[in-house]
Amino acid sequence: MLDTIRRGFERFGFVPVETPVFELKDVLLTKSGGETEKQVYFVQSTGSLQQGHEADLALRFDLTVPLARYVAEHERELVFPFRRYQIQRVYRGERAQRGRFREFYQCDIDVIGKDKLDPAYDAELPAIIVRIFEELNVGEFTIHFSNRKILLGLLASFGIDDAEKQKLVLRDIDKLDKIGRPKVREALVDLGLKDIIADRLLSLITHTGSKEELLAALRAEKAEHPVFLQGLMELSQIVVSLKALGVAENRTRLNLAIARGLDYYTGTVYETFIDAHPEFGSVCSGGRYDDLAGLYTKSKLPGVGLSIGLTRLYDQLNMHNLLPQVPHNVQILITQLDPQLSSVYLSLGTELRHAGYNVENYLEPAKLDKQLKYADRAGIPLAIIIGENEQSKGNVLIKDLMAKSQLELPRTELINRLKNIIHHKD
Amino acid sequence: MLDTIRRGFERFGFVPVETPVFELKDVLLTKSGGETEKQVYFVQSTGSLQQGHEADLALRFDLTVPLARYVAEHERELVFPFRRYQIQRVYRGERAQRGRFREFYQCDIDVIGKDKLDPAYDAELPAIIVRIFEELNVGEFTIHFSNRKILLGLLASFGIDDAEKQKLVLRDIDKLDKIGRPKVREALVDLGLKDIIADRLLSLITHTGSKEELLAALRAEKAEHPVFLQGLMELSQIVVSLKALGVAENRTRLNLAIARGLDYYTGTVYETFIDAHPEFGSVCSGGRYDDLAGLYTKSKLPGVGLSIGLTRLYDQLNMHNLLPQVPHNVQILITQLDPQLSSVYLSLGTELRHAGYNVENYLEPAKLDKQLKYADRAGIPLAIIIGENEQSKGNVLIKDLMAKSQLELPRTELINRLKNIIHHKD
DSSP states (O other): OHHHHHHHHHHHTEEOOOSSSSSEEHHHHHHHHOOHHHTTTTEEEEHHHTTTTTOOEEOOOHHHHHHHHHHHHTTTTOHHHHHEEEEEEEEEEOOOOOTTEEEEEEEEEEEEOOOOOOOHHHHHHHHHHHHHHHHTTOEEEEEEEEEEHHHHHHHHTTOOOOOOHHHHOOOOOTHHHHHHHHHHHHHHHHTTOOOOHHHHHHHHHTTSHHHHHHHHHHHHHHOOHHHHHHHHHHHHHHHHHHHTTTGGGHHHHHHHHTTTTTOOSSOOOEEEEEETGGGGGOOOEEEESSSTTTTOSSSOOOOOEEEEEEHHHHHHHHTTTTTOOOSSSSEEEOSSSSSGGGGHHHHHHHHHHTTOOOOOOOSSOOOOOHHHHHHHOOOOOOOEEEEHHHHHHHHEEEEEEETTTTEEEEEGGHHHHHHHHHHOOO | OOHHHHHHHHTTOOEEOOOOOOHHHHHHHHOTHHHHHOOOOEEEEEEHHTTTTOOOOEEEEESSSHHHHHHTTTTOOOOOOOOEEEEOOOOOOOOOBTBBSSSEEEEEEEESSSOOOTTTHHHHHHHHHHHHHHHHHHOOOOOOOOHHHHHHHHHTTTOOOOOOHHHHHHHHHHHHHHHHHHHHHHHHHTTTTOOOHHHHHHHHHHHOOOHHHHHHHHHHOOOOOOHHHHHHHHHHHHHHHHHHOOGGGGGGOOOOOTTOOOOTOOEEEEEETTOOOOOGGSSEEEEESSSSSSOOOOOOOOEEEEEEEHHHHHHHHHHHHHOOOOSSSSOEEOOOOOOGGGHHHHHHHHHHTTTTTTEOOOOOOOOOHHHHHEEEETTTTEEOOOHHHHHHHHHEEEEEETTTEEEEEGGGGHEEEEEEEHHHHO
């Protein structure tokens, strides 16, 4: 899965970045706060501990803080827009339990601009994720996206421009799945929204039409608040670009209810769901932010990013037996039938490896039966057997462990014939 | 480099293992002791710290302790011999300075047997390393190997069978490079070795002939101590197997002086040197051990392993400008000349990616010149330009940024022609 994700990121021209696992404690704690702060792992060497120092290092708990520090530190050398991906483990001081990990893989992809960043990137990132999830073969999935400017602009155009109140409205909207539309409507009215406004808002949020239809409905609002208009323009461009990028219509959904827990984002927001398993929650989330590294540099660095929580996804797929079968990375076992022929076995191994195959030589003296059982148990599909008999005829015996068939052929033809046999098995 | 190493391990049928970065403090400290103990990083979450607990977790400082714990824990499920490789970062509480790292990559490959493990593996591992270092393209290198049983058995046959005294002899031998043969001879005589014995020992240790010649010289000793005979048999088998595996003669050297700092090993030992840079020290070391996990399980688990200290090697190659050039992973930049054509650019990107290329779409509006400079600076070899003019003719313009040449051709021919252009550049 890691390989597929990496390949996907690179196919779109993103470059890998790795950062140290340690960040200065103060850097990590400035950024976090609240829940995350309780989950930071502090680190101290024996020496430092003995000298009675306090820990000044901590383990990264996400890949965003390291990105911000990295970009601020290398601002002069980097070419902007800076397109990087980072696949590393992050650490959180959780109690180990199902679905909660103390150490897990995060796969982040971000584009960072200097001063400005074109909305075109907001379409490219989900197109990359679509390609990757299709290759990961995890079943049907949908990337839900929205733009926080839409709801905030709409609310402002309805006269609700107090930031605190806007937050309360968004929080109520977030409960839609749990408490249902009538109760959310009630809550919105309690917050001071007129009945008609609450209804219009809710019908937009629960809109089930196509992206174009929802865009048309938004345009029909004729709201003229500049934040709303900006959001609408950005959303429209994403929809056009997704089409040009060849992303299938049903892979993305414009969903204004996507707002929760994404306060950090200022424009586009994304959440990704496995269609058959909404209970997994979002398996890839992200969005656009106005300024990545305001704490570390005076430059304004807007960005957009998406993050795959790979360990959790893997765990969930595994629990539901949804992990795609991966072929074993060893393709051929060369058995050891006659210790006198061990040089023959070793040099055949070298020859097959030069031909590009992953080959294991069985090196312990053991009964053939045991060796074949080993191959079978290890998932190695082919075994090669050369006994005194085959050797004297210049032949080799290939045993297909799944088809339970075997084939004797001249050793000189082996490499050529293997091509077909292995290709056939793929 | 990581990819090459991984591919090399897998070509010989080894399977990857990753273990958590955390080990229980007690597990780590039992194993280490001395210097290493001072370098352990202890880890504690905010919550645990606030409750006044002591740290019970620590970061791994090598991949051997995690391997031992892993094998002991999964002993029942594993198939033995267990052939695993592990490429992960390890952590040591060093002061950050040139050549000393607090976090560095280690690439370990080991075979673990149950109760016994054939000496054939002692030849397979260096053959794998030879293949990998050749692909890494780091210049000429030599794997020095020996077997601790040879010197220990010889000493015993000379009547020096006290383990402490043997250790002192080995320590003196280790100084050969620094203080020269006469002073080492003096030290050996001081330890009670007869003159003639010291000379015989030193002439074996400084032997510069071929592996076969040194083996012959060892046989000529006619020492009959069983430890010596066992070592001689193992060494002879390695020499034969290396040949059968097609390892070039000059890639390995039988060198009895290889003994230092490898007390942990009980048989074969290895050290690898870059020929032109002996000052790098050994860049890949290892050996055979009698029992991997005696602390965690009653089973006897003999093993043999080799470890590449990749971060240090990379740093040294980098300092000496010896790092092989790696082509940029982005092959094509599609420029954005006319915003009206942005859908054309996006869909061309998708098409080229489906054809297997790594392609970046320039998505910011910018002057063509700036875009080409960006490609140049980022090391992207080809740029594709489509303006109104090319679009109306159904053409595309390919710019080769290194050759500073360009080529206009029908878009329908693009994919076919790219094959030659990109292949030609590789």
